[in-house]
Amino acid sequence: MADAPRDIEALIEVMAKLPGLGPRSARRAVLHLIKKRALLMTPLADLMMSVAASARECLTCGNIGTSETCAICLSEKRANGQICVVEDVADLWAMERGQVFSGRYHVLGGTLSALDAVGPEDLRIPKLMDRLEREGVTEVILALNATVDGQTTAHYIAGELEPRNIEVTSLAQGVPIGGELDYLDDGTISAALRARKAF
Amino acid sequence: MEWRENGVLLAVRRHGENAAIIEVFTRAHGRHAGVVRGGAGRRMGPVLQPGAQLDLTWRARLEDHLGAFGVEPVAARAASVLEDRLALAGLSAVCALLSFTLPEREAHAALYDRSVALLDALGADGWARAYLRWELALLDEMGFGLDLSRCALTGRRDGLAYISPRTGRAVHPEAAGEWADRLLPLPDSLRPGGGEGGDVLGGLQVTGHFLADHLAPALGDRSLPAARARFVDLLARQRGV
Numbered sequence: 001m002a003d004a005p006r007d008i009e010a011l012i013e014v015m016a017k018l019p020g021l022g023p024r025s026a027r028r029a030v031l032h033l034i035k036k037r038a039l040l041m042t043p044l045a046d047l048m049m050s051v052a053a054s055a056r057e058c059l060t061c062g063n064i065g066t067s068e069t070c071a072i073c074l075s076e077k078r079a080n081g082q083i084c085v086v087e088d089v090a091d092l093w094a095m096e097r098g099q100v101f102s103g104r105y106h107v108l109g110g111t112l113s114a115l116d117a118v119g120p121e122d123l124r125i126p127k128l129m130d131r132l133e134r135e136g137v138t139e140v141i142l143a144l145n146a147t148v149d150g151q152t153t154a155h156y157i158a159g160e161l162e163p164r165n166i167e168v169t170s171l172a173q174g175v176p177i178g179g180e181l182d183y184l185d186d187g188t189i190s191a192a193l194r195a196r197k198a199f
Numbered sequence: 200m201e202w203r204e205n206g207v208l209l210a211v212r213r214h215g216e217n218a219a220i221i222e223v224f225t226r227a228h229g230r231h232a233g234v235v236r237g238g239a240g241r242r243m244g245p246v247l248q249p250g251a252q253l254d255l256t257w258r259a260r261l262e263d264h265l266g267a268f269g270v271e272p273v274a275a276r277a278a279s280v281l282e283d284r285l286a287l288a289g290l291s292a293v294c295a296l297l298s299f300t301l302p303e304r305e306a307h308a309a310l311y312d313r314s315v316a317l318l319d320a321l322g323a324d325g326w327a328r329a330y331l332r333w334e335l336a337l338l339d340e341m342g343f344g345l346d347l348s349r350c351a352l353t354g355r356r357d358g359l360a361y362i363s364p365r366t367g368r369a370v371h372p373e374a375a376g377e378w379a380d381r382l383l384p385l386p387d388s389l390r391p392g393g394g395e396g397g398d399v400l401g402g403l404q405v406t407g408h409f410l411a412d413h414l415a416p417a418l419g420d421r422s423l424p425a426a427r428a429r430f431v432d433l434l435a436r437q438r439g440v
Contacts, residue, residue, distance in 0.1 A: 117425065191278060
């Protein structure tokens, strides 16, 4: 029993490193898990062990799954000639939540960054180029963040794709659903105005 | 300690979950870093983009502390160049070079004024030439300025054709002699009075040499930010070189 509090303290310390949790909230979460040991803690521990052993990056697109090729890349229904390029797996999951895109994805694993010295060779850009011919891609959709680094990366990829006969598109920028003009920054308003369409 | 000033945002780095450490360039305080609480949040994302002009209030208990910035947006330059590939590359190159070269907390008022003028001109007619002039000013400010007004050996001011890769001084063909192939060609864009004509890329090759082989080694054997090379490559590609 003397070791138990040390183990629990260690668990709290590890939990506190998770995004969204600090030392106090980690302590609360651990206490909750201990109280619901059978209902939460044991299944959580089992699942974490299982995922830790099986989770891996898809060798084709960079998505995270439990096999070498993810379900999206395996699905023939998704082979419609479109590839959506995203920065991170979280972006891929966000796109999938929307259930509006029926093609395949390519996760870059970051963006070009002058500050962090991230160059094209540090991203999965060469793998994207390999996929284009192999999968008969006709359109590359650049769904990268509307930041300096995100758009620098988008322009770089578009430049690399220029010699190939592939349509390159990017996500629109403008007023978000539920957004109020009064609260938008100047850049978003000017982007929205430039991208206005007939009503 | 507290001061308030306008400045250009050079770089942002996430600090913990919600905060960010930013690097700004101001007229009176030079390159200065500080924490922005909530800087990694969604509300501040559009504001904290490199190149943005910010109204900054810096507070710290002691002068040598990192301190914290209060930030208000003045002008969001990135938004206006996001769709312009070359201008965006130029913006990244300017911010990366300033962050790379400037010593911390040392005022460079003249360079600040030139940098703001260049950032405001990104994408306008002739801005690539303004960028070249800005790199020359950056080298000058850092103590590696080029002297292209007269030949280093003969003192002649006409017909200058080369630059010494070691001293950065102009050389007349007569004085170059058998050393000519070891000298850098002097492009029209860098000739005295040759402001409007000439090729910008040739000028950027010269400034690139002095940035990479003279300035960067003096800053501790670091290589130049890749953003500059990407900008020059893109400019060359757009001009069909």
